Amino acid sequence: MSTETPKSSDDVEEGVVLRPRFDAAGLITCVTTDAATGEVLMVAHMNEEALRKTVATGEAWYFSRSRKALWRKGETSGHVQRVADIRIDCDQDAVWLRVEQTGGAACHTGRRSCFYRAVVAAQAGGAELKFVAAERVFDPAAVYGDHKHGDD
Amino acid sequence: MSTETPKSSDDVEEGVVLRPRFDAAGLITCVTTDAATGEVLMVAHMNEEALRKTVATGEAWYFSRSRKALWRKGETSGHVQRVADIRIDCDQDAVWLRVEQTGGAACHTGRRSCFYRAVVAAQAGGAELKFVAAERVFDPAAVYGDHKHGDD
Numbered sequence: 617m618s619t620e621t622p623k624s625s626d627d628v629e630e631g632v633v634l635r636p637r638f639d640a641a642g643l644i645t646c647v648t649t650d651a652a653t654g655e656v657l658m659v660a661h662m663n664e665e666a667l668r669k670t671v672a673t674g675e676a677w678y679f680s681r682s683r684k685a686l687w688r689k690g691e692t693s694g695h696v697q698r699v700a701d702i703r704i705d706c707d708q709d710a711v712w713l714r715v716e717q718t719g720g721a722a723c724h725t726g727r728r729s730c731f732y733r734a735v736v737a738a739q740a741g742g743a744e745l746k747f748v749a750a751e752r753v754f755d756p757a758a759v760y761g762d763h764k765h766g767d768d
Numbered sequence: 769m770s771t772e773t774p775k776s777s778d779d780v781e782e783g784v785v786l787r788p789r790f791d792a793a794g795l796i797t798c799v800t801t802d803a804a805t806g807e808v809l810m811v812a813h814m815n816e817e818a819l820r821k822t823v824a825t826g827e828a829w830y831f832s833r834s835r836k837a838l839w840r841k842g843e844t845s846g847h848v849q850r851v852a853d854i855r856i857d858c859d860q861d862a863v864w865l866r867v868e869q870t871g872g873a874a875c876h877t878g879r880r881s882c883f884y885r886a887v888v889a890a891q892a893g894g895a896e897l898k899f900v901a902a903e904r905v906f907d908p909a910a911v912y913g914d915h916k917h918g919d920d
Contacts, residue, residue: 630877631897632896634896649806654805659799659857667895668894671888703883703884703885704883704885705882706875712883725781730858731862733784735863744785
């Protein structure tokens with residue numbers, strides 16, 4: 617991949633050279649969906665090394681902002697993500713992974729997806745949350761112990 | 769919605785109060801998928817007002833980082849997004865919209881999705897891009913004229 621400053625938006629949008637636009641912290645946003653169902657499992661970040669390792673290994677690697685460390689998804693839980701497809705968007709500042717989620721759950725709370733609550737209009741005005749996919753596939757205490765593992 | 773500092777991660781992860789964690793720029797990441805196909809159409813950002821308007825109107829509103837302005841998706845192209853479902857993730861720093869994309873294209877390049885290129889391993893090592901969903905639904909020059917409209 618190239619990290620040079622691109623010459624024009626056409627190079628970035630219509631070219632075949634990977635020129636990821638990492639932010640000031642060196643990160644790019646990554647959306648991960650279930651390859652079978654299309655469900656969004658999680659939104660995380662990648663640094664250059666995480667993106668490189670994901671391409672090279674076919675498993676999802678991210679960069680944990682809370683732990684400030686490269687993070688192989690499933691390294692603690694064993695629930696790795698096998699990558700079926702990697703896409704990048706028009707201006708190359710977001711990545712989309714389609715994965716097979718082994719173990720059936722991507723969220724550290726033990727749920728299939730991190731997006732287990734809907735945002736709905738509240739009767740009193742404003743918005744509130746409603747649990748819509750709250751079932752847990754695994755017990756996070758059994759997998760992570762007392763250690764709160766906010767990323768994985 | 770509440771923008772107070774949450775008391776604990778349990779409030780954020782297991783509660784029913786909307787407490788979006790906007791970043792230092794006042795923004796939250798938003799992933800938008802096609803409600804019918806599950807395809808990721810785009811990744812954009814929302815400020816508090818964009819999120820509020822999206823909940824209230826049932827159409828997608830974002831905040832344009834390049835134009836530093838609230839942005840009703842489709843305001844130029846007419847291709848608005850009708851929102852079927854709004855989700856928020858475990859730590860409330862990402863939103864997922866499932867939408868009906870009117871006009872059939874979310875990307876300002878005229879394509880259905882912004883994610884029209886795959887990242888693939890290159891024979892010489894590293895990675896390169898491959899167009900996989902390159903067909904244009906509309907001609908961006910006809911819709912936007914000479915004005916390069918990077919967001920919409």
